[in-house]
Amino acid sequence: MTTSNAGEPGGRPGERGDLLDPRCPTRQLLDRIGTKWTSMVVKVLAEAAPGELRFAELRRRVPGISQKMLSVTLRSLVRDGLVARRVEHTVPPAVHYQVTGLGLSLEVPLSALRVWAETHMAEIDRNIQLAGESPPKQGVD
Amino acid sequence: MTTSNAGEPGGRPGERGDLLDPRCPTRQLLDRIGTKWTSMVVKVLAEAAPGELRFAELRRRVPGISQKMLSVTLRSLVRDGLVARRVEHTVPPAVHYQVTGLGLSLEVPLSALRVWAETHMAEIDRNIQLAGESPPKQGVD
DNA sequence: CGGGATCCTTCACGATACTG
């Protein structure tokens, strides 16, 4: 996020503000999976792989997502080549989404991150509680 | 980010929309490492482990970060228990930061993500270029 | 030296409305 100079028409790296290290691939990746829905959409599509999912079905499987955000998220995923989009020009139209090989490869480290999260987030939560209840003072008795 | 329902006064889960799944540990984790500097600070501290780094030194090793964001990032890392903070009450004071075991354990999946990023971001960049130059239509005419 | 408080800008995201 906040790396909004991605769509520069001329591609002028280091012109004025240059964020800091916009070429750092890790930051670019985190900017993507850091957005609220990306990782979940990738996950759902990866679980359905190699099958396809339609827009509405996808929306059903990502509870809470708005059609706007699903649309935006899918568009950027397609743009990045992590997801493939197939349109059936019927009436009404049917659009199918499928994770690509690239997207599937991302699922590997991503799911490692999920495992870590499920393993350790409870501990983090506990740390936060402790930090909130007993300020650096020593007297919890 | 934007998972701001953490401090709900009434705590009404499943009222109508319920946000989505604020208890999902993966999202909580992504909300953290998705913030611009967290992963980089963790990385720098992990590389220095088991050694400590002082505020200024840390700032020097994270090019582009402001003291505010370094401060904010460190505070949340300390709160989460990923980083330990040691204060020397001298004049002037000296504060030392050190990654904890929990923080180091996060470095594992995090570095896997970095490897993926460095391996595949170039491909993603290429996909983006292609998407921008030749829209799905065939007739740019 | 380390870092809190404040101001300001940018952007992610939600809700709603409209189109093909």
Place this chain on the structure above:
DNA sequence: CAGTATCGTGAAGGATCCCG
């Protein structure tokens, strides 16, 4: 059905000032 366009909000993050 599958989107796009628009508006409003809250939060991230940069710059600056000040304090112990």
